[in-house]
Amino acid sequence: MKATARAHTNIALIKYWGKKNQNFILPYNSSLSMTLDAFYTDTTVEFNEAFTENQFFLNDNRVNNEMATRVFDHIKKITTLLNQPNLPHFKVWSTNHVPTAAGLASSSSGFAALTAATVKAMGLELSKSELSRLARLGSGSATRSLFGGFAMWSTGNDLTSVGSAIDEHPEMDLHLLAIETNNARKKIPSRSGMQNTVETSAYYDAWVEKAKNDLDLMTYAIKQNDFELLGKVAENNAMAMHATNLAAVPSFTYFEPDTLIAMQTVQELRDNGISCYYTLDAGPNLKILTQSKNIEAIKTYFNKKLPKASIIQATFGPGIQYLS
Amino acid sequence: MKATARAHTNIALIKYWGKKNQNFILPYNSSLSMTLDAFYTDTTVEFNEAFTENQFFLNDNRVNNEMATRVFDHIKKITTLLNQPNLPHFKVWSTNHVPTAAGLASSSSGFAALTAATVKAMGLELSKSELSRLARLGSGSATRSLFGGFAMWSTGNDLTSVGSAIDEHPEMDLHLLAIETNNARKKIPSRSGMQNTVETSAYYDAWVEKAKNDLDLMTYAIKQNDFELLGKVAENNAMAMHATNLAAVPSFTYFEPDTLIAMQTVQELRDNGISCYYTLDAGPNLKILTQSKNIEAIKTYFNKKLPKASIIQATFGPGIQYLS
Structure with missing residues (x-):
């Protein structure tokens, strides 16, 4: 029960700025972004009966702060929503190829990769759209990082407010x-x-x-x-x-x-x-x-x-x- | 037919930003300001049959640019509105004790002093409110510089959009x-x-x-x-x-x-x-x-x-x- 996913960060060209629902992270307006090749996060998730606690490693360092809590909470949310309550403890290894929190939305690639790796480690297969909905509960901008090229995150309700591809292989020289x-x-x-x-x-x-x-x-x-x-x-x-x-x-x-x-x-x-x-x-x-x-x-x-x-x-x- | 007036500049605490009428300089919103002791303009206006042309001197230098045109136009507007079409040529001497155009609205003290000196040089006496209306046609913020302390410029029509005193001798330590x-x-x-x-x-x-x-x-x-x-x-x-x-x-x-x-x-x-x-x-x-x-x-x-x-x-x- 182990999987590794890579998600690229994205830069919003139409910005997401404000939630109408804090709990479900539903935005007031739809946003649109460009997925970027140079910035990405690799995340491995493993569920294992041998583990005695949940652990999070960021760039090879064990992390035990608010960020770790956010990661643990996100995985628990996913397992709950996908009706897999009895999974063993897990470890998460994440490598960020993005300057953290300097305005280059590392949380977009981070939560997209975390979501995809978690779901795959659980042995499930979901569409990008379904993954996007789950990623949203961790970080709004992560909804768009499931898709390449130009992607959009629509305003809507818990089921419809997800990312979608506008053009995964754009012709534009950009x-x-x-x-x-x-x-x-x-x-x-x-x-x-x-x-x-x-x-x-x-x-x-x-x-x-x-x-x-x-x-x-x-x-x-x-x-x-x-x-x-x-x-x-x-x-x-x-x-x-x-x-x-x-x-x-x-x-x-x-x-x-x-x-x-x-x-x-x-x-x-x-x-x-x-x-x-x-x-x-x-x-x-x-x-x-x-x-x-x-x-x-x-x-x-x-x-x-x-x-x-x-x-x-x-x-x-x-x-x-x-x-x- | 010569008079000298001193007007102090003001700093808007509620800003004026945008006209609903360009010609009459009527603002979309009322504004409020503090008149400042440290920045002022002294302006002398003289109408004289001996003058062969209109002249404008700023800080002792003859000026012949757009600013001079704006000054001349303003005086002509005043003489027209006050029904004094047959006045002789004039000279204007203005000394600005305000850093010009560096964001300290020298036009507020400038057009207030120019208006008051012009009207007095014409031998007329007008209320501050009437002077304020005339000053507005030169520069909106000048409406407030007729008054000391806290002053307001109301939105309205050509006759009602004038400055007024909120408190000419405020108690506030400011x-x-x-x-x-x-x-x-x-x-x-x-x-x-x-x-x-x-x-x-x-x-x-x-x-x-x-x-x-x-x-x-x-x-x-x-x-x-x-x-x-x-x-x-x-x-x-x-x-x-x-x-x-x-x-x-x-x-x-x-x-x-x-x-x-x-x-x-x-x-x-x-x-x-x-x-x-x-x-x-x-x-x-x-x-x-x-x-x-x-x-x-x-x-x-x-x-x-x-x-x-x-x-x-x-x-x-x-x-x-x-x-x-």
Whole structure:
């Protein structure tokens, strides 16, 4: 009763920001993402009568903190929902090829891989859609990491609010450059950040409406293979998400000085005819969307403007994979 | 036919951001401000048959640019509205004791002083309210600079959208520290910035609603002499104003890296028990609201965190004054 799964993280181009149901993790708006080849999590789950306790190892280290509790709770939730109450103790080994909690949603690949490995270790076979529903109960963004290419997570109820493939093998020439200026754990976790915003921001309702419209524009851009439209909508949607936080009570922001420098640098590149756009999750590190021909020019310019930043390049990644 | 007026600039605690009528400068929401003693404009206007052309001198230099055109247009508008079409040519001498266009609304004191000096030079006497209406046609924020202490500019029509005194001699112990990190002219003038936002921001309607609610809270805070409430509402209102710009299409911001450092510094001061709040106009320079006992601690800490910033201190200033 042992299985290993690999899930890739994803970057939301239409953001998920706020739950209408905390317990079931049901979002107020549908979101859309690009699965990334360069960032992934490998997770092995083993149920074994010989084990005397549940254990979680992250990057080869035994972990016994809140994160471990979240992992254990997720596995228990899965076994309960799948009516397998009498399983033995388990061990989980997880290797994160994602900078943890620096705004590159390691929880998306983490909970997608954990869910898939757990279900397979139990000897069951579920569709990606069914796995996505289970992954959602661990982390909302994980719903999209079951799928490659462009994926969407729909708002809905416990059964319908799942991920789906928009285009698993997109034709679009699309690359992401993650500009990492701060690799510290973020000060405001996205869970509490979005919840404060749902409860207090005067702009939250307008955000939900805008996200709906942006999603329509984004799916159109994908269908038309229109990079410029995709970039513009992604950038504007991300900034509108961050705007809701400024209008929360009290106001808060994930922006840091280097975030603004990176945003300004993208604007300068555009002014010089290099087409690129940015998006930003609940953290300070900007991610740039661009196309093959511009990657080198962007890296060179960023090395000049933000010499301390590390730049990690990615393009489309695959959906869930089973390594054993 | 010569007169000199002094008007003090003001800092909006409930922001003005967007016009429902461009021609008459009628705002979507009422705003509220603190008139500041440390920043003012002295303006002399003289109508003289001996003059062969209209001239504008700013800080002792003859100016012949867009700003001069705006000054000339404003005087012509006043003489037309007051039915004095046959006045001779005029000269205007203006001295700005305000860092120009660095986010400290020099146009508020500028157009208030220009309006008052022009009307007096014409030999007329108008109420502050009538002067405020005329000043509005030059610059919206100038409506509030006719009044000292706390002043409000009401939304309304051409005759009712004027400034009024909320409390010309407030009891509140309230000081402003302007943190000047960038004295360059701002890249996006507030006029075009707010207009882009009115036309494209998904959050604009919600901003207008929020500004109404914030205004009620602010007038309550003033009546109750409640500095903490005043500070909290001012900070949140300013951030909500800036949030509308992030949601404009395309997104834009007045934030600069030093703006975020200054915001973070205020947060650190609060974490250390030093009560202070910030506000921000359409520029990068943060303004801190605080009380007497905390001024030195704030200055000392800012000198450490932002050593290159200059800090200018202000408290309540008076309404319009005639120097001759």
